[in-house]
Amino acid sequence: xxxxxxxxxxxxxxxxxxxxMAWIADGKLxxxxxNAGGLGIISAMNADSGYISEQIDIARSLTNEPFGVNIMxxxxxxxxxxxxxxxxxxxxxxxxxxxxxKYMPLFNASHIPVIPVVASTAMAKIMxxxxxxxxxAEGQEAGGxxxxxxxxxxxxxxxxxxxIPVIAAGGIGDGRGMAAALMLGACGVQLGTAFLVAKExxxxxxxxxxxxxxxxxxxxxxxxxxxxxxxxCLKNSFSRDFIKAEYSPDATAQxxxxxxxKAFKNAAVNGDVKGGNFLAGQISGLIxxxxxxxxxxxxxxxxxxELLKGANKWIE
Ligand code: TUI
Numbered sequence: 001x002x003x004x005x006x007x008x009x010x011x012x013x014x015x016x017x018x019x020x021m022a023w024i025a026d027g028k029l030x031x032x033x034x035n036a037g038g039l040g041i042i043s044a045m046n047a048d049s050g051y052i053s054e055q056i057d058i059a060r061s062l063t064n065e066p067f068g069v070n071i072m073x074x075x076x077x078x079x080x081x082x083x084x085x086x087x088x089x090x091x092x093x094x095x096x097x098x099x100x101x102k103y104m105p106l107f108n109a110s111h112i113p114v115i116p117v118v119a120s121t122a123m124a125k126i127m128x129x130x131x132x133x134x135x136x137a138e139g140q141e142a143g144g145x146x147x148x149x150x151x152x153x154x155x156x157x158x159x160x161x162x163x164i165p166v167i168a169a170g171g172i173g174d175g176r177g178m179a180a181a182l183m184l185g186a187c188g189v190q191l192g193t194a195f196l197v198a199k200e201x202x203x204x205x206x207x208x209x210x211x212x213x214x215x216x217x218x219x220x221x222x223x224x225x226x227x228x229x230x231x232x233c234l235k236n237s238f239s240r241d242f243i244k245a246e247y248s249p250d251a252t253a254q255x256x257x258x259x260x261x262k263a264f265k266n267a268a269v270n271g272d273v274k275g276g277n278f279l280a281g282q283i284s285g286l287i288x289x290x291x292x293x294x295x296x297x298x299x300x301x302x303x304x305x306e307l308l309k310g311a312n313k314w315i316e
Contacts, residue, residue, distance in 0.1 A: 001305070002014065002015060002182070002301070002304065002305065002308075004187045004188055005165055005187055006134070006165055006167070006187055006188045009113070009133070009165075010039060010066060010091070010092060010113065011065075011066050011091075012034075012037065012038065012039050012065070012066060013037030013038075014037045014038055014297060014300075014301055015167070015187060015188030015189065016033075016037075016038035016039070016178075016188065016189055016190075016191065016297055016300060016301075017038065017039045017041060017068075017094070017136070017167060017169075017188065017189070017190035017191070018030065018033040018038060018039065018040050018041050018190070018191065018192070018195045018293075019041065019070075019142075019169065019190050019191060019192030019195070020041040020042065020043035020044070020045075020068075020069070020070025020072075020094060020096065021043055021143070021144065021192050021195075021196065021279065022043050022045035022046070022072065022144065022264050022268070022279065023043070023045055023203075023264050023265050023267075023268035023269060024043065024196060024201065024202075024203045024207075024268050025040075025041055025042055025043040025070070025195075026042060026043075026055050026058070026202060027042055027054075027055035027056065027057070027058030027059035027062070028058060028059075028062065028200055028202060029195065029198060029200050029201045029202070029293070030042045030055075030059045030063075030067045030068075031058070031059045031062035031063040031065075031067065031200075032062075032198065032200035032292070032293035032294075033067075033195065033198075033293045033297070034059075034063045034065035034066060034067045035062070035063050035065055035293070035294070036292075036293045036294040036296075036297040036298070037065075037297055038293070038297050039066065039067065039068055039092060040059065040063070040065075040067040040068070040293075041067065041068040041069065041070050041092075041094060042055045042056065042059060042067065042068070042069045042070065043069075043070050043072070044069055044070060044071050044072055044075065044077070044078075044081045045072050045075065045264075046072065046075045046076075046077065046261070047075075047077065047081075048077045048080060048081075049077065049080040049081050049083065049084040052069060052081050052084050052085070053084050053088065056069065056084075056085075056088050056090060066091035066092065067090070067091060067092070068090060068091060068092035068093060068094055068115075069081070069085050069090050069092075069093055069094075070093075070094045070095065070096055071085070071093060071094075071095045071096070071100065071103070072095075072096055072097055073095055073096065073097050073098030073099065073100055074097050074098060078103075079103075082103045082106055082107070083106070085107075085112065086106050086107060086109075086110040086112065089110065089112070090112060091112070091113075092112065092113050092115060093107055093112055093113070093114050093115070094114075094115045094116065094117060094136060095114065095115075095116045095117060096116075096117040096144075096145060097117075097145045099116075099123070099126065100114065100116050100127075100130075101126070101130050104130045104131050104132070108131045113133035113134070114131070114132050114133060115132065115133055115134045115135065115136055115167065116132055116135055116136070117135075117136045117137075117138050117169070118135045118136070118137055118138070118158065119137075119138055119139075119140075119146065119147020119148065119149065119154070120147060120148075120149065120154075121157050121158055121160075121161035121162075124137065124158045124161050124162050124166075125161055125162060127162075128162045128163065128164050132164060133164065133165070134164050134165035134166065134167060135158065135162065135164065135165075135166055135167070136166075136167045136168075136169050136190050137151075137154050137155050137158040137166050137167070137168060137169065137186070138151070138154075138169040138170045138190070139151025139152070139153070139154050139155070139168075139169070139170030139171055140170060140221070140230075140232070141170040141171030141232075141281055141282040141283065142169055142170035142171070142192065142232060142281045142282075143192055143193055143219070143232050143233065143279040143280040143281040143284075144192070144231055144232065144233075144279040145229070145230070145231055146170070146221065146230050146231065146232050147230075148230075150170075150171070151168060151169070151170040151171045151172070151181070151184075152184070154170075155168045155181060155184040155185060155186050156184050156185050159184070159185030159186065160185075165187045165188070166185060166186050166187065167186055167187070167188040167189060167190055168181035168184065168186035168188070168189050168190070169189065169190035169191075169192070170281065171281065171282055171283055172189050172190075172191050172194075172283065173191065173193065173194050173281075173283030173286035173287060174194075174283075174286055174299075174300065174303060175299070175300055175301075175302070175303020175304040175305075175306065175307055176303070176307060177189070177283070178300055178303075178304040179303075179304045179307040179308050179311075182304070182308070191300075192281060193211065193280050193281040193283055193284055193287060194283070194286075194287055194296055194300075195293065195296065196208065196211055196280070196287075197211055197212060197287055197289070197290045197291070198290070198291065198292065198293045198296060199290055199291065199292045199293075200292065200293050203268050204267070204268060204269060204270060204271030205271065206271030206272075206273055207267060207268060207271055207276075207278060208290065210234055210236075210273070210278055210280075211234075211280055211284050211287050212287065212288060212289070212290070214234060214280065214284035214285055214287075215284075215285040216282070216285040218234055218235055218280075218284055218285065219232050219233060219234055219235065219280055219281065219282055219284060220232070220233065220234075220235050220239050220243070222239055222242045222243060222246065222259075222260060223242075223246065223256055223257075223259075223260070224246075225246050225247060225251070225256065226246075226251075226252075226253040226256055226257075228253070228257075229253075229256060229257045231260055231277070231279065232279065232280070232281060232282070233260075233277050233278050233279050233280060234278040234280045234284065236273065236274060236276070236278065237274045237275070238263055238267075238274065238275055238276060238277050238278075239277070242259055242260060242277075245259065246259075260277045263275065263276055263277035264276075264277050264279060267279070
């Protein structure tokens with residue numbers, strides 16, 4: 001068993017979070033991860049509070065364990081979603097793609113721990129000052145919206161910068177990644193891509209097939225030219241056209257910002273192999289078979305413990 005303050009504070013068995021993947025992480029997947037001892041997370045992506053309310057009810061009907069909701073801060077519904085989360089007393093809130101400062105008083109008053117995703121030490125310190133319970137420090141190996149630093153460089157620097165728990169994300173796909181993250185100073189991990197192929201994940205089967213087929217160099221980051229909207233996804237004709245459009249002389253930051261949005265849903269819901277934007281992390285090449293959320297978590301824990309127990313093989 002791994003000892004982590006997260007387990008006691010959040011009432012979870014293992015310090016493993018499932019990432020709030022847009023159009024993918026629903027109430028059914030979150031409940032399966034929570035039932036397996038991790039922290040399942042429902043993605044609020046660009047949906048309104050009605051959808052989130054429904055997904056919270058679905059998760060509650062499938063598990064008695066704690067779970068969270070991820071608010072995507074660029075969404076125009078972020079405010080109404082925050083209110084529903086507070087009303088329904090969801091156990092944990094994570095946030096992504098921005099600064100959640102204006103929602104912190106609401107969650108602090110409702111005693112809901114807030115765990116923002118950060119991509120820099122500066123943002124981690126701002127979040128600590130705003131009353132965040134912990135931060136998820138996410139490196140650019142992750143799928144979806146990403147910052148500039150790698151997990152290897154980001155985690156120890158964030159751990160030195162703040163006195164709240166740090167959860168590592170980005171590039172973690174198995175026990176080796178989890179053990180390394182703990183060695184870098186994190187007290188838990190968040191995995192997205194690895195849970196995308198969970199049997200309980202309702203994403204379109206074409207999405208799962210593409211992850212299972214992917215290798216080490218199958219992902220690319222779009223939106224790098226203007227910054228602020230960089231997204232990692234699988235290479236396909238959508239990503240090639242995106243990068244071509246991005247680097248065309250008449251491209252602007254605005255034209256690039258809105259380019260990929262509709263295509264997330266097209267990938268996750270319709271499985272449109274050519275026109276979809278298949279968000280995925282660099283560890284896609286490590287994911288080779290479908291398994292239940294419980295199998296994924298048990299395997300992860302078993303290998304992490306085995307590696308950490310064997311770590312003194314390096315000491316003479
Ligand atoms: O949020 C994610 N990944 C996502 S969200 C998403 S849906 C989407 N919809 C519209 C536009 C963009 C995305 C697809 N993938 N990951 C968490 C994450 N947050 N990664 C990096 C960050 C981040 C980056 C900068 C958090 C804070 C931040 O601070 C910027 C600031 O405000 O200074």
